Amino acid sequence: MSDSVRRVDDGGPASAAAVSSLGAVLSAVTLGFLFLSLTRGPESAVIWGGAVGALVATGAFLASRYGLLERAVAGPIGAGSSLLVVALSAFAIMQGTLGSVVLPGLEWSVSSLFAAFFVGAGVVGVGVAEYAHLSGRELVDRLTLTVEMIALAVVGLFGMSIAYLFLELPVMLAVGEPTATQQMTLEYLSTGVGLGAVAAGYLAYREHDWSFIDLEWPTRWTVAWIVVGSLLIIGVNIGASSLMTFAGIEGSEHSLTQDILENPSLLVIIVPAMVLIVGPFEELLYRNVVQKSLYSTFSRTGAVVVASVVFTLVHIIAYATAGAGEILASLSLLFVLSLILGGLYARTENLLVPALAHGCYNAVVVSFVVL
Structure with missing residues (x-):
């Protein structure tokens, strides 16, 4: 296209x-x-x-x-x-x-x-x-598809919550109230199950088969893109954060930050989960399903931008830990990072690249919380 x-x-x-x-x-x-x-x-x-x-x-x-x-x-x-x-x-x-x-x-x-x-x-x-x-009709078509993708992302949030309830029940029956480590493990498992189920359900609804998922075996070229993408996201984060600090703009902390500060041992669960679950399954839904679905109506560039808007909107709750200005500052940075992930996916057409770049970036960020 x-x-x-x-x-x-x-x-x-x-x-x-x-x-x-x-x-x-x-x-x-x-x-x-x-x-x-x-x-x-x-x-x-x-x-x-x-x-x-x-x-x-x-x-x-x-x-x-x-x-x-x-x-x-x-x-x-x-x-x-x-x-x-x-x-x-x-x-x-x-x-x-x-x-x-x-x-x-x-x-x-x-x-x-x-x-x-x-x-x-x-x-x-x-x-x-x-x-x-x-034309006016084309504009309405694009707006309709955008609303559909936002709705799909919101369903993804509910999917994670529902998955958590189903996963928590057998644990509570077996051992009682889960510990902090068990609870964190359940949260990440529910992320993978919930987002994966919603992605699969939407693909079935739109009558797409598994070939719609752009997942290829890594090559040296793929690994190079993953490394470059991860370093680019980290570099942009550092640069943008420094610029915000210079301008006197403060961002809000992700809700996960407080959990890590209170219990640093949770990093044993969080770091691998970022690489193996959060990055892959968020990119599956927001890039391979949402962004790729937008290709039917938008240009590649337009699809990257709209998918990044969708990705940013569903993270509002996670960053709602401070005032409106701080939340907006953090979401603005998240939007820029999402643009990079979307660009990586559009360029390589391999879900593995943004998934691992996203996961590795998250792992680095949460690790620095305790440093």
């Missing part, structure tokens, strides 16, 4: 206008959320910068809608300006600015800046669709 995302409209002018109209509306909504987020604090200049980006994106989509700009020009302007909105919104959130707004008639408080962040991210996708000359 070609890596190009350029397509020819198949829905006529009205269908093409639907994409630019959607981009204009969402950009305007983003602009509104940013104005609601304005404060007198030091982050006000950052938010104003985001507002300018949202305004430029709105203008670009409107110009395309009324034939004043070519879609191939308006799309990159809209996507680029909205990407600036996302980056600046994220920076302000990481600095502690949320722009909380109380909904009229309700006691709920929502973060207008978070809303601007998420809607702006959606506008980036619309801008890419505009550049690619997608």
Whole structure:
């Protein structure tokens, strides 16, 4: 399949206008959320910068809608300006600015800046669709498939929980309340069983046979990619973490960190589980099933990005150990690392490469917790 995302409209002018109209509306909504987020604090200049980006994106989509700009020009302007909105919104959130707004008639408080962040991210996708000359129907098809993959990932979380209940029952009947080591072992076994079962179930639902799984015997070339991928992920993690520290941005800790600090002996279970279970089975679901399924509708590059979004979203619970800014900082780093894993899989078409690179990276990170 070609890596190009350029397509020819198949829905006529009205269908093409639907994409630019959607981009204009969402950009305007983003602009509104940013104005609601304005404060007198030091982050006000950052938010104003985001507002300018949202305004430029709105203008670009409107110009395309009324034939004043070519879609191939308006799309990159809209996507680029909205990407600036996302980056600046994220920076302000990481600095502690949320722009909380109380909904009229309700006691709920929502973060207008978070809303601007998420809607702006959606506008980036619309801008890419505009550049690619997608019709409204094609955009809906991509959105539908994305929602399906998010749902599949959520089912994977439930699959792990259900698997844990089934695995824990015989242990409790045999020895009573499991020890910390036994509990950790059960958690990792349930990860493999749960994610594996969900992946197999989805493949059966879509009538794919086992040839859909891209698993090949390792060669010297494969081993080289695994080594390079592992070192690249570790290097990016170190570099990004150092940059965040320099900028005064703190990330949240994975929920596993506290378990290791309280009981370092658990590393005897955790380290091999990362390499043999977590890496392989997470990559099976998120790369070989989710990312590869996206190839049918997205370009390879687009599939890597969307699969990384899905991968990042399902890890929110694991990093929900601190404030909103810290969580967003950690998830942003996780998204970048997921892009690398997705790129490794797209390049090699061998599940073994991202699986072992992922597992080895995790093993190194958890080992450094006690150092």
